[in-house]
Amino acid sequence: MPTLYTMPGTCSLAPNIAVAWLDAPVTVRNMAYGDHRKDAYLAINPKGKVPALRFEDGDVLTEAAAILAWLGAAHGSEGYARDTALGRKEAEALSYMTSEVHADFAPHFAAQTFADDEAAQDAVKKKAYGKIDAHYRRLDETLAANGDWYLGKRSFADAYLYVLTRWCDQTPMAIGDYPALAAHRARMEGNGGVRAALARQDMEPLHG
């Protein structure tokens, strides 16, 4: 059975939720923070990031959107990563969320990789928060137009969106300023699969 490597608090929660939703035969191995920089894990993913999915033959797939696409193709039904209108939109949404929104969190998580002195780091972070706010507004509008789920029907985009909205509380932004996102976050936490994924990644729901 393939192994999905995760770490608390990280975007690896999205494929972990997908595994729960699909009831896919995948072992989730939650590492302690810091283990992603140790030799044992670097031998699996030399990029030193989670998630990574290791197959029984030793082949390794990295990048959350690619792992979600594989999970949908191998174990999904209906729209998940399929050649349907929902599947196509799901791929688009996941590309946007990983390559644009997540990427704009980089100065928040690792300002020291953008500038050396503290004042410059603060300036870089401030710019990033402006971009993240614009993303949250766009995501909020899309969700408000589509209903309970980001694409109108539940998809892996909801799993990734939940990761992104959990991070809101670490920023100067308030989730209450994005009402559709706030309701979506609470809705996700009412879901048994999401709760199971949180528990195996050593994380708590934010809404109790």
Ligand SMILES: N[C@@H](CCC(=O)N[C@@H](CS)C(=O)NCC(=O)O)C(=O)O
């Ligand atoms: N492009 C990668 C990004 C993965 C990524 O940035 N993972 C973060 C957690 S959310 C990580 O492992 N960070 C550890 C580090 O950079 O030290 C993907 O979409 O999977």
